[in-house]
Amino acid sequence: MIYLDYNASAPIRKEVKKVIIEQLDNIGNPSAIHQYGSFLRRNIEKARLQLAKAVNAYDINDVIFTSGATESNMTILNSIPTVKNVITSAIEHPSVRKSRNDLIFAPVTREGIVDLKLLEDILSNIDILEKNTLVSIIAVNNETGILQPIEEIASLVHEYGAIFHTDAVQALGKFPIDMQKMKIDALTISGHKIGAPQGVGALIVADSKIAISPLIKGGGQERNKRAGTENTAAIVALGLAAELAIDDMKYNIQIENIRNYLETGILNISPDAIIFGKNTTRSCNTCFFAVPNFDSQAVVIAFDLENIAISSGTACSSGKISKSTVLDAMGVDSVLQKAALRVSLGRETTKNDIDVFLQIWQKIYSRMKKVA
Numbered sequence: 062m063i064y065l066d067y068n069a070s071a072p073i074r075k076e077v078k079k080v081i082i083e084q085l086d087n088i089g090n091p092s093a094i095h096q097y098g099s100f101l102r103r104n105i106e107k108a109r110l111q112l113a114k115a116v117n118a119y120d121i122n123d124v125i126f127t128s129g130a131t132e133s134n135m136t137i138l139n140s141i142p143t144v145k146n147v148i149t150s151a152i153e154h155p156s157v158r159k160s161r162n163d164l165i166f167a168p169v170t171r172e173g174i175v176d177l178k179l180l181e182d183i184l185s186n187i188d189i190l191e192k193n194t195l196v197s198i199i200a201v202n203n204e205t206g207i208l209q210p211i212e213e214i215a216s217l218v219h220e221y222g223a224i225f226h227t228d229a230v231q232a233l234g235k236f237p238i239d240m241q242k243m244k245i246d247a248l249t250i251s252g253h254k255i256g257a258p259q260g261v262g263a264l265i266v267a268d269s270k271i272a273i274s275p276l277i278k279g280g281g282q283e284r285n286k287r288a289g290t291e292n293t294a295a296i297v298a299l300g301l302a303a304e305l306a307i308d309d310m311k312y313n314i315q316i317e318n319i320r321n322y323l324e325t326g327i328l329n330i331s332p333d334a335i336i337f338g339k340n341t342t343r344s345c346n347t348c349f350f351a352v353p354n355f356d357s358q359a360v361v362i363a364f365d366l367e368n369i370a371i372s373s374g375t376a377c378s379s380g381k382i383s384k385s386t387v388l389d390a391m392g393v394d395s396v397l398q399k400a401a402l403r404v405s406l407g408r409e410t411t412k413n414d415i416d417v418f419l420q421i422w423q424k425i426y427s428r429m430k431k432v433a
Contacts, residue, residue, distance in 0.1 A: 069370070072409070096233060115306070116250075117242065118265050119267045126263055130228065132267075173207040176212075180196075184223065200231070205347065215245055227248055230251040246266070257302035324348055346407065348403070364425070
């Protein structure tokens with residue numbers, strides 16, 4: 062089986078799997094003051110430091126461990142008591158788009174970039190008081206891989222006195238993230254996108270600037286920011302995975318070259334294919350494309366029958382394939398939305414994998430073109 066769906070979930074790294082297994086041999090509760098508990102607490106704090114370093118957080122204590130990106134996004138968008146206005150973009154992950162009923166959506170250009178002029182228009186027409194407005198913009202889109210000008214957006218948001226959060230789930234390990242340099246007030250990370258297990262993530266909040274109330278209430282874990290006994294094995298795995306993801310950025314040129322080879326092959330076989338975001342800055346591993354009048358669900362199934370795993374786009378609703386809200390926001394017509402396919406690569410992807418993919422694509426394209 063050839064796996065080409067890394068944006069949905071990356072395989073657990075062998076180094077990470079090893080520390081998970083080792084951690085499972087440890088007993089105790091990290092909140093306990095005896096030796097067993099203290100040992101687990103030290104492991105958690107090491108992971109907190111690893112994550113803080115990975116994004117150059119303002120302080121190690123800014124890192125709050127969660128169950129994943131959805132919880133992190135829900136927390137930051139709903140747990141700042143002073144926030145009344147929340148502005149986001151039309152291309153956000155569903156965990157942001159569906160987090161509140163009163164969201165204000167900033168449009169994007171046809172290239173999939175947040176329209177800064179229209180965002181500024183929104184900011185200028187809101188009564189912004191101290192810390193009553195939050196702007197949340199995804200760093201790298203999970204479908205297109207398109208990078209947003211995060212530093213420029215953060216500067217604009219702060220100019221109007223608002224708080225800035227970014228969902229950096231698809232950015233970590235693909236682009237440099239520096240919370241201090243980029244003036245990011247809060248940031249979301251997910252473990253299973255970088256080789257840690259599913260079910261763990263982090264919300265990193267500049268604690269000196271933002272006071273949040275816990276979304277999950279109970280005990281005083283995570284410095285009273287997130288109740289519940291910590292999942293120590295998963296947290297340790299996340300810390301190591303984040304450290305490895307930063308180190309692995311040296312392989313991004315190699316991955317990008319394979320991605321470009323893939324796209325050249327797709328266009329040679331299917332010259333009517335459209336690659337979304339081709340002329341914009343994208344993550345090195347993502348190819349999101351469509352052939353007019355093709356059925357993305359049928360194509361995904363056809364590839365699966367050939368033992369190749371790809372996606373039709375976002376993969377956050379079990380078994381659900383529908384039109385892309387991201388492409389809709391970019392002004393792409395419904396015919397292409399229904400045909401959109403995402404191929405996302407990882408460090409283990411080889412040129413031979415792509416050759417096999419292209420051989421199968423030639424067969425599928427020729428067959429479906431006859432009936433399209």
